[in-house]
Amino acid sequence: MNVLQEIPALNKEIGDQVRSYINQLTKPVGSLGRLEEIAIELAEMTASPFPSVTPPGVIVFAADHGVAKEGVSAYPQEVTAQMVLNFLNGGAAINVFSRQIGAKFTVVDVGVATDLKGEGLISKKVRYGTENFCEKDAMSIEEAKQAVAIGYEQAEAMITGGIKCLIVGEMGIANTTASSTILALLSGKEIESLVGKGTGIPDEKLAHKRDVIQRALSARNPDVNDPLDILSKVGGLEIAAMAGAMLAGASHRIPILVDGFICSVAALIAKLFNPRVVDYMILGHRSKESGHQVAIDMLGKQPLLDLGMRLGEGSGAAVAFPLLQFATKMLSEMATFSSAQISNRHDPSL
Numbered sequence: 001m002n003v004l005q006e007i008p009a010l011n012k013e014i015g016d017q018v019r020s021y022i023n024q025l026t027k028p029v030g031s032l033g034r035l036e037e038i039a040i041e042l043a044e045m046t047a048s049p050f051p052s053v054t055p056p057g058v059i060v061f062a063a064d065h066g067v068a069k070e071g072v073s074a075y076p077q078e079v080t081a082q083m084v085l086n087f088l089n090g091g092a093a094i095n096v097f098s099r100q101i102g103a104k105f106t107v108v109d110v111g112v113a114t115d116l117k118g119e120g121l122i123s124k125k126v127r128y129g130t131e132n133f134c135e136k137d138a139m140s141i142e143e144a145k146q147a148v149a150i151g152y153e154q155a156e157a158m159i160t161g162g163i164k165c166l167i168v169g170e171m172g173i174a175n176t177t178a179s180s181t182i183l184a185l186l187s188g189k190e191i192e193s194l195v196g197k198g199t200g201i202p203d204e205k206l207a208h209k210r211d212v213i214q215r216a217l218s219a220r221n222p223d224v225n226d227p228l229d230i231l232s233k234v235g236g237l238e239i240a241a242m243a244g245a246m247l248a249g250a251s252h253r254i255p256i257l258v259d260g261f262i263c264s265v266a267a268l269i270a271k272l273f274n275p276r277v278v279d280y281m282i283l284g285h286r287s288k289e290s291g292h293q294v295a296i297d298m299l300g301k302q303p304l305l306d307l308g309m310r311l312g313e314g315s316g317a318a319v320a321f322p323l324l325q326f327a328t329k330m331l332s333e334m335a336t337f338s339s340a341q342i343s344n345r346h347d348p349s350l
């Protein structure tokens with residue numbers, strides 16, 4: 001397994017074929033708007049004129065964050081482990097949405113702070129949570145590498161199992177702090193515009209959260225061009241694994257449906273490993289977490305939905321998934337002007 005495996009270029013030739021085919025479908029040119037663009041993007045990613053996105057696969061990576069000790073989340077650290085059990089019992093939002101979209105679903109413990117067992121849990125604990133990165137590096141470079149590799153392998157296993165679209169989610173109390181720290185570093189923007197309330201901390205805690213991030217950045221000072229240095233100094237194990245999973249998706253021409261804030265930051269880390277990975281991403285939604293727009297701009301894409309969601313777990317991507325299905329079904333099931341014997345526009349070449 002090589003996480004730096006080459007990512008193939010998009011197949012623009014097939015994209016062009018699909019673009020002209022869409023103009024022959026029984027509708028005014030361009031009238032299905034963004035769905036038409038999605039169909040073309042999926043064709044370019046999969047190198048198929050009639051792409052399929054079913055079944056989708058959802059992988060939730062769970063890990064803890066030492067920086068939770070700084071009081072940066074509205075919930076206690078043990079919620080990470082408790083939510084993993086909830087995922088295994090099928091009671092979390094992402095379980096409900098995964099069932100709704102017919103997704104294959106797995107949960108991977110890549111670094112929860114306590115011992116965890118449960119039927120169906122994939123135990124790949126690299127360490128028991130990260131260090132508090134205000135005090136020391138979150139993890140070693142070797143551990144960051146391991147977490148990226150675990151993500152890559154888990155996504156590959158799902159792809160071998162037949163999934164046609166990849167959704168990566170996360171669970172990790174305090175991971176909006178780790179993600180905001182990474183984003184501040186990558187964007188070079190003022191912390192004020194990047195740091196949000198995560199699980200819903202009160203206003204007075206927001207200033208403290210920003211201060212924690214500022215202190216961490218000064219103390220750790222990661223190399224902005226080196227994804228492993230960033231992950232080891234201020235990262236999260238689940239963020240590393242998500243980046244690895246996305247690299248695997250792109251290497252196998254599997255479209256990646258990106259979730260909210262945390263997932264977009266992981267996508268930016270994946271981009272540092274290989275910029276081409278972004279070609280295989282579709283942004284599912286705009287999270288309410290402030291800072292997401294900065295990450296969205298850095299990925300250079302428009303999210304499909306804006307529902308005021310701010311959960312994570314892969315939930316926003318799962319909710320957006322049916323739009324990809326609509327796009328593929330439009331291509332494969334709509335009649336053309338000639339097959340349905342409908343008169344085309346006055347000048348079909350326009």
Ligand SMILES: Cc1cc2ncn([C@H]3O[C@H](COP(=O)(O)O)[C@@H](O)[C@H]3O)c2cc1C
Nearest residue numbers: 073075170171172173174175176198199312
């Ligand atoms: C019950 C519960 C379920 C969740 N599912 C996702 N998150 C989300 O909230 C956490 C990030 O927010 P912060 O940085 O403020 O801790 C992550 O675990 C994220 O996945 C949850 C949070 C809670 C409390």
Ligand SMILES: O=C(O)c1cccnc1
Nearest residue numbers: 260261262287310311312
């Ligand atoms: O958009 C997200 O990923 C998000 C937002 C708030 C809390 N957890 C995750």
